Amino acid sequence: MKTYIYSKTKAVKDCFEAIKIKKDEIIDIRNPEDILSDLKSLHATEMIYCDISSYDEKNQNKVLKALCEIKKYGIIDPKAQLEDSAQLFYNNASDYIGKNMIKNGIKAQRLRQAYDYKFLDDKENILIPEDFILSGANWKEIKSGKEYTFCLMFIELDDLRELKKQTGASIITEMVDDFQNFINQVIAPHNGKVWMWMDYGGLVLLPFDGENCSIIMSCIKLIMNRKMLNAEFFGYDIEMRYRIALHIGNTVYKKRGDTGEIVSDSINSIFHLGQQYAEPGNLYMTDYVTQFIPAGLRSLFVEDGEFEGRNIHRMRLPLGH
Amino acid sequence: MKITSQLKSLTMKALSQSMDVQTMIAMVRELHYNYDIHKQTGYADSIPIPKMTAAEQIVNDINKMNLFPQFINQIILLHKNGHMGKKFPVKFLREIFNEIKDQGLLYDNQYNMFVENPEVRITRNWGTLQNNNEYYITFLRLDIVGNSKLVREYDNKIIQRTYNDLKEIVEKAASKRNARIWNWEGDGGTVAFFFTDKNLFAVLSAMEIVHELFLYNKMRCLLKKPLGVRIAVHAGPFLYSDNEEDLKKNDTIKKLIEMEAKHTKPNTFTISSEIVEGLDPVLYNLFGAIKIDQQTSYYNYELRWESV
Numbered sequence: 191m192k193t194y195i196y197s198k199t200k201a202v203k204d205c206f207e208a209i210k211i212k213k214d215e216i217i218d219i220r221n222p223e224d225i226l227s228d229l230k231s232l233h234a235t236e237m238i239y240c241d242i243s244s245y246d247e248k249n250q251n252k253v254l255k256a257l258c259e260i261k262k263y264g265i266i267d268p269k270a271q272l273e274d275s276a277q278l279f280y281n282n283a284s285d286y287i288g289k290n291m292i293k294n295g296i297k298a299q300r301l302r303q304a305y306d307y308k309f310l311d312d313k314e315n316i317l318i319p320e321d322f323i324l325s326g327a328n329w330k331e332i333k334s335g336k337e338y339t340f341c342l343m344f345i346e347l348d349d350l351r352e353l354k355k356q357t358g359a360s361i362i363t364e365m366v367d368d369f370q371n372f373i374n375q376v377i378a379p380h381n382g383k384v385w386m387w388m389d390y391g392g393l394v395l396l397p398f399d400g401e402n403c404s405i406i407m408s409c410i411k412l413i414m415n416r417k418m419l420n421a422e423f424f425g426y427d428i429e430m431r432y433r434i435a436l437h438i439g440n441t442v443y444k445k446r447g448d449t450g451e452i453v454s455d456s457i458n459s460i461f462h463l464g465q466q467y468a469e470p471g472n473l474y475m476t477d478y479v480t481q482f483i484p485a486g487l488r489s490l491f492v493e494d495g496e497f498e499g500r501n502i503h504r505m506r507l508p509l510g511h
Numbered sequence: 512m513k514i515t516s517q518l519k520s521l522t523m524k525a526l527s528q529s530m531d532v533q534t535m536i537a538m539v540r541e542l543h544y545n546y547d548i549h550k551q552t553g554y555a556d557s558i559p560i561p562k563m564t565a566a567e568q569i570v571n572d573i574n575k576m577n578l579f580p581q582f583i584n585q586i587i588l589l590h591k592n593g594h595m596g597k598k599f600p601v602k603f604l605r606e607i608f609n610e611i612k613d614q615g616l617l618y619d620n621q622y623n624m625f626v627e628n629p630e631v632r633i634t635r636n637w638g639t640l641q642n643n644n645e646y647y648i649t650f651l652r653l654d655i656v657g658n659s660k661l662v663r664e665y666d667n668k669i670i671q672r673t674y675n676d677l678k679e680i681v682e683k684a685a686s687k688r689n690a691r692i693w694n695w696e697g698d699g700g701t702v703a704f705f706f707t708d709k710n711l712f713a714v715l716s717a718m719e720i721v722h723e724l725f726l727y728n729k730m731r732c733l734l735k736k737p738l739g740v741r742i743a744v745h746a747g748p749f750l751y752s753d754n755e756e757d758l759k760k761n762d763t764i765k766k767l768i769e770m771e772a773k774h775t776k777p778n779t780f781t782i783s784s785e786i787v788e789g790l791d792p793v794l795y796n797l798f799g800a801i802k803i804d805q806q807t808s809y810y811n812y813e814l815r816w817e818s819v
Binding site: 417 | 666711719729735816817
């Protein structure tokens with residue numbers, strides 16, 4: 191948690207400097223004059239406290255107006271200048287620190303509560319469709335034969351059908367085996383399991399708890415670091431390229447190898463997306479998955495049209511990679 | 512490296528049962544050119560020294576000179592290549608290898624030397640480089656852009672946290688490729704690569720740092736603007752020294768610093784022609800050439816994204 195305090199009042203500065211924070215928390219006291227320029231680059235995970243007594247009346251209104259646009263801010267009012275402090279909360283504020291609190295001291299817990307107040311609000315904004323049957327964050331509660339909502343990851347090597355004709359089957363088999371082992375390493379920290387495997391790729395099943403979809407970060411790195419992976423791990427004369435598709439949806443779970451009779455719109459969709467829509471070397475995801483892209487990385491994705499009734503997003507590619 | 516009595520005993524047996532005294536002396540003189548076995552044992556020059564006596568004396572002397580791993584290298588080279596056209600299959604080599612492995616060292620076939628097993632121990636010189644010996648080393652240098660301004664602008668806690676995060680990124684990229692951070696000051700440092708594909712590993716480390724820093728700046732950076740670093744990779748001769756100050760006097764390092772400071776844009780890295788030669792073609796195409804003068808070109812990598 192990172193908190194910026196904009197104040198030139200000594201009592202306010204002393205009060206915040208005295209707060210005992212944890213190692214991974216930071217309180218940074220900054221010049222009130224910088225607040226408007228700083229707001230332009232405020233990170234989604236940062237919290238601002240603004241001492242309104244540090245501004246004249248004209249600038250107070252300007253600053254309060256600008257603060258309404260951001261998600262996490264609190265107002266410090268050491269001279270009790272605000273007549274209606276409750277109004278602040280209708281304008282997106284997360285906290286109000288009045289004269290008495292400055293006098294009596296503030297505890298770190300208060301800052302965390304204010305921070306979480308909006309953070310939890312963000313999480314509540316994640317839509318969970320009514321037909322979702324969340325599987326939980328791991329495999330503990332998942333039983334064979336029952337339906338759950340999973341994150342589905344399709345990944346397949348590109349170009350190998352053509353290359354097989356040129357290089358022979360044995361080298362291709364070796365490449366695919368290496369690739370499958372590598373994918374197992376990538377998905378293991380996310381509790382993923384290769385569920386179905388075809389000639390050149392497969393479908394990975396990842397438990398989904400409705401709150402996190404950490405595999406997105408690994409997929410971003412798979413695209414970003416593809417050349418490095420080729421040089422360091424695969425080491426073939428043929429450059430390996432793969433396409434990835436992510437979707438969150440329902441399917442009945444059965445053990446690997448026992449999946450022949452499963453009928454699932456989500457499974458059909460992810461295969462169609464990966465095999466019919468996806469261009470070589472790219473990462474795609476359906477609309478619902480995009481909610482879980484880390485906030486700072488959303489600009490890496492672009493809308494890429496509609497496929498089988500779902501909006502599709504594609505990761506921009508690093509140039510040359 | 513701890514020289515156990517078992518290792519000494521095995522080495523004595525290997526010497527005395529695999530070669531004559533003249534060959535033993537020839538091996539010692541590769542490491543200590545005026546070694547005199549007669550003087551060391553007290554035998555007159557005209558009297559032949561028994562093989563077991565010579566072997567025992569040599570092993571003890573080598574141990575005192577702190578040259579044991581290097582001497583074992585000589586024995587391995589004799590086993591592989593022979594001496595003066597004659598083959599010398601050395602006995603007890605497998606047992607010697609196992610004993611040394613138990614001490615946390617592994618044999619590097621490319622460089623014919625023992626190096627420490629990074630899973631057991633990590634030291635600055637990989638447990639093998641000797642002071643005042645010259646080695647060909649690949650260096651990665653990294654420098655934080657605008658350090659003085661950042662230090663003035665931000666609270667010390669933020670700076671410490673940010674710089675520690677950067678160091679973690681560098682350490683992770685370097686340690687997984689068995690590199691060593693030889694120098695780390697507040698605003699950057701120097702990383703050395705010596706074994707295996709050292710040029711490739713240095714380039715991959717630099718690329719990983721650029722990529723991870725991109726993600727860090729997007730997701731976790733506490734500064735108002737992205738943290739910027741300049742990175743350069745270059746290889747050349749280096750007279751090994753345990754002293755960090757000696758780094759600055761070395762010509763390879765001087766060129767590295769010049770590449771980084773004068774020819775590298777923030778959050779990119781530059782490599783020299785020594786590094787680009789033989790670089791994996793998969794990576795080669797990612798670099799753009801920078802012509803410095805008629806004789807010199809550097810090559811730069813920048814993470815850029817497809818525009819929409």
